[in-house]
Amino acid sequence: MRYKILGVAQTEDHGTVVTPGGPRLRALLAALALRPGQVVTPDTLIDEVWADAPPQDAPGALQALVGRLRRTVGKDAVASAPGGYRLAATRDDVDLYVFERLVRHGTDALDRGDAETAARHLDEALGLWRGPALADLAGHAARPEALHLEATRARVEAGLRLGDAHDAVPRLYELTAAHPYDEPLRALLIRALRAAGRDADALAAYEDTRRTLAEGLGTEPGPALRSLHAELLAAPVPHRPAAPSPRTGNIRPRLTSFVGREAEIDAIRAGLRTARLVTLTGPGGSGKTRLAEEAAAALPQAWLVELAPLDRPEAVPGAVVNALGLRETVLVTSERASVQDDPVASLVEYCASRDLLLVLDNCEHLVGAVARLAETLLTRCPGLTVLATSREPLGVPGEAVRPVEPLAxxxxxxxxxxxxxxxxxxxxxxxxxxxxxxxxxxxxxxxxxxxxxxxxxxxxxxxxxxxxxxxxxxxxxxxxxxxxxxxxxx
Missing domain, CATH: 1.10.8 (Helicase, Ruva Protein; domain 3)
Known part of the structure; x- marks a missing residue:
């Protein structure tokens, strides 16, 4: 029997997962699994199961609850012992302690410089996480949650050492948004952006960090962040890269079948032959992204630009640059910012003589910046077509808006x-x-x-x-x- 408390309390026996019914039953299971093999006193269990509102006959209620739990996990799984009750299990049977062990192995491997082994252990550890940890047991989640964040940071660090900077950037944007004062995460984001060739965004990320720490905590970035900033400022400006070799687009094959909207795909493709800007609108979860990808997948030179991770309007042109395989280079000194390569100019130069389809995905939170860029490119690049997804139209002249309706x-x-x-x-x-x-x-x-x-x-x-x-x-x-x-x- 295995016990899972990295989330709602569950048991697993030979691949069969069972979630005990009722929050108090799950709280009792979690309280015992938190101390596998140890005798837990009735007073402790009553405090954790009923918190500040125990029933009048709390010992009797606990005994009845133990009986229910035994019917769920087996009568021998919860043993009565002098002084309380004991879960007949070891730490190896509880996902929390397996998670702790794997994280320890992963971080130790990272400290040794073995990023591949570290990534393997940390992936296994993070795969156990169903979160929030100990969801049925208030007051015990702080340490597992902190360890989960440590494991996440370590896995990103391992990925950077293995050359996965591009994949790490969107995840790091979301992590730093959730943990704005976590300087190690901020440093990882800056390093990932630099490794991905996005020096301008790396400098912007440092400036955002400095401002966030000053406004929220009244502090300045620590030594590690200041050292990264100095390295960015001291880095030589690279020469403009040669034009990339011809590519057919970046929309990857999907791993699941597309169901239910075949007619809409045909209509979107027909719309792209008559309008140079088509916007799919609809609420979150309505399938706009998947529909756009399916419509564009069979078209030549279709390029997907994922805008969801961005939180600054000025980052939109750079995201398109990166999606197309170009690169924006900016040199910033303490006295002024000197743009060596304007991303909008680079996009116009690249797209003006090509027939391309840009799929601008999730535009709603940056709709003004996306609209300005789309209008600039469409007016100056005659072979360009744009397919956008957004919760609202872009509002650009000539835009054809197609609402994405719920499935029949x-x-x-x-x-x-x-x-x-x-x-x-x-x-x-x-x-x-x-x-x-x-x-x-x-x-x-x-x-x-x-x-x-x-x-x-x-x-x-x-x-x-x-x-x-x-x-x-x-x-x-x-x-x-x-x-x-x-x-x-x-």
């Missing part, structure tokens, strides 16, 4: 079935409850992201159980693919 009921059910087949070998059997599947798709408003997340829960629940729990959908529909951006994981 039959499309939604096809998508649910397709994703169910990926997580359940017996998908056909569980999908026999057509009424529950139809209810899920209807109550989720035909939103593809929500439907995919609901289908992923079939690992643990039946369609009827999912439908019955949709009143708490913001806790149920989580734990999406680890390789997508956090906004697409929930």
């Amino acid at each position: 009921p039959d499309q939604a059910q096809r998508l649910f079935a397709a994703r169910a087949a990926a997580v359940r070998p017996d998908a056909d059997a569980v999908l026999g409850d057509e009424e529950a599947v139809s209810e899920i798709c209807r109550r989720l408003d035909g939103l593809p992201l929500a439907i995919e997340l609901a289908a992923a829960r079939l690992r643990l629940l039946t369609p009827r159980e999912i439908a019955d729990r949709l009143d708490d959908r913001f806790r149920l529909l989580t734990s999406g693919s680890r390789t997508v951006l956090p906004r697409q994981q929930t």
